[in-house]
Amino acid sequence: xxxxxxxxxxxxxxxxxxxxxxxxxxxVTMRDIAQAMGxxxxxxxxxxxxxxQILSDIIIQIGEQFTEGMxxxxxxxxxxxxxxxxxxxxLHVQITMENPSKMATMNNDWMxxxxxxxxxxxxxxxxxxxxxxxxxxxxxxGELKAVNPEIILFSILSTLRSLYLWIPxxxxxxxxxxxxxxxxxxxxxxxx
Amino acid sequence: xxxxxxxxxxxxxxxxxxxxxxxxxxxVTMRDIAQAMGxxxxxxxxxxxxxxQILSDIIIQIGEQFTEGMxxxxxxxxxxxxxxxxxxxxLHVQITMENPSKMATMNNDWMxxxxxxxxxxxxxxxxxxxxxxxxxxxxxxGELKAVNPEIILFSILSTLRSLYLWIPxxxxxxxxxxxxxxxxxxxxxxxx
DNA sequence: CTACAAAACTAACAATTGTTAGTTTGACTT
DNA sequence: AAGTCAAACTAACAATTGTTAGTTTTGTAG
Numbered sequence: 001x002x003x004x005x006x007x008x009x010x011x012x013x014x015x016x017x018x019x020x021x022x023x024x025x026x027x028v029t030m031r032d033i034a035q036a037m038g039x040x041x042x043x044x045x046x047x048x049x050x051x052x053q054i055l056s057d058i059i060i061q062i063g064e065q066f067t068e069g070m071x072x073x074x075x076x077x078x079x080x081x082x083x084x085x086x087x088x089x090x091l092h093v094q095i096t097m098e099n100p101s102k103m104a105t106m107n108n109d110w111m112x113x114x115x116x117x118x119x120x121x122x123x124x125x126x127x128x129x130x131x132x133x134x135x136x137x138x139x140x141x142g143e144l145k146a147v148n149p150e151i152i153l154f155s156i157l158s159t160l161r162s163l164y165l166w167i168p169x170x171x172x173x174x175x176x177x178x179x180x181x182x183x184x185x186x187x188x189x190x191x192x
Numbered sequence: 193x194x195x196x197x198x199x200x201x202x203x204x205x206x207x208x209x210x211x212x213x214x215x216x217x218x219x220v221t222m223r224d225i226a227q228a229m230g231x232x233x234x235x236x237x238x239x240x241x242x243x244x245q246i247l248s249d250i251i252i253q254i255g256e257q258f259t260e261g262m263x264x265x266x267x268x269x270x271x272x273x274x275x276x277x278x279x280x281x282x283l284h285v286q287i288t289m290e291n292p293s294k295m296a297t298m299n300n301d302w303m304x305x306x307x308x309x310x311x312x313x314x315x316x317x318x319x320x321x322x323x324x325x326x327x328x329x330x331x332x333x334g335e336l337k338a339v340n341p342e343i344i345l346f347s348i349l350s351t352l353r354s355l356y357l358w359i360p361x362x363x364x365x366x367x368x369x370x371x372x373x374x375x376x377x378x379x380x381x382x383x384x
Numbered sequence: 385c386t387a388c389a390a391a392a393c394t395a396a397c398a399a400t401t402g403t404t405a406g407t408t409t410g411a412c413t414t
Numbered sequence: 415a416a417g418t419c420a421a422a423c424t425a426a427c428a429a430t431t432g433t434t435a436g437t438t439t440t441g442t443a444g
Binding site for chain 2: 108142146158162186188190
Binding site for chain 3: 050
């Protein structure tokens with residue numbers, strides 16, 4: 001298997017996103033990032049254009065990954081709404097397991113985007129709208145409870161968006177089917 | 193009804209927390225806060241000791257409110273675990289409706305606490321541990337599904353901690369029983 | 385009208401910020 | 415041995431940061 005090794009720029013982004021996760025974009029300085037790599041701040045600029053570009057790279061990459069994933073789910077045929085919800089949950093778990101720090105950065109620091117803020121917001125609105133449509137169809141078909149879809153949307157999405165906080169700490173839980181149990185709790189509740 | 197009018201310091205905190213909610217503690221400057229009040233940054237120091245004190249006031253006040261609320265729930269007798277969960281949900285909805293910006297600040301900027309970080313973390317650990325105990329009792333008594341309590345805890349708490357994002361935008365939903373519907377979705381799920 | 389306290393102001397500080405310019409290092413290739 | 419090129423370095427900048435000191439304004443009670 002050929003493995004393209006990490007470029008220096010990717011290394012910087014990876015270092016930066018770990019710091020962003022801990023303290024947030026605004027509280028992390030270029031000197032912090034440089035120090036974590038064992039070099040001086042000015043050296044970073046041989047590889048990246050600006051601090052803002054690091055943020056933008058992180059958020060847009062993940063945002064587009066969600067957009068693609070949701071498009072596939074929407075396009076899936078012969079599938080119940082419940083199964084679509086399960087696939088949404090799976091999408092979040094997968095992306096979060098592979099990029100916990102990027103997820104933290106997207107969730108917490110999107111408002112510091114400068115050039116690409118509007119684009120990001122559009123991706124997010126579209127994603128949420130697709131989610132809403134799936135819920136509405138589920139209610140129409142009688143597969144979901146007839147509760148205000150906004151409440152369901154809020155409730156599920158809040159949990160999924162917080163996954164980055166828990167996944168890195170709970171390797172144990174993950175290995176034994178986080179996905180199945182999480183789906184069970186979110187879809188069928190907790191009462192016996 | 194006698195109404196103690198807001199002190200200047202409280203006005204500053206209220207202005208600051210709204211800005212913290214939008215951009216986060218680190219991205220808000222003392223000049224931002226001052227400008228929002230129509231005065232100069234130096235004037236703030238007639239009323240407060242430091243930027244850090246503003247943050248600390250906000251977070252500790254809310255943190256202690258949760259601690260007190262949870263203590264009452266734990267102490268309640270002749271109550272099922274389900275009813276305890278409902279009271280936890282009610283506690284979050286109430287505090288969040290009354291202090292959406294403070295909730296945002298506590299959730300997003302606690303890591304920037306300097307003097308009182310350890311105290312805050314202790315409050316939070318105790319709160320989560322009480323929550324966990326309630327879940328375990330519920331499972332033992334057969335009132336809750338026998339799912340790993342960590343997953344239930346994570347799932348419910350994620351939703352409750354995100355309430356600050358939605359409550360200010362959804363006056364409509366709130367008036368017609370947010371509490372009941374949210375409890376329904378979180379406790380009994382969404383499948384029909 | 386005067387006195388006093390609250391709350392604003394101006395001016396400045398030392399530290400830190402993101403970033404640029406120009407230079408040096410060090411590992412390969414020829 | 416000489417040349418090349420990525421990637422590090424030093425030094426500096428202009429702007430912004432939280433905060434302080436000292437002074438003036440404002441409103442109210444005697």
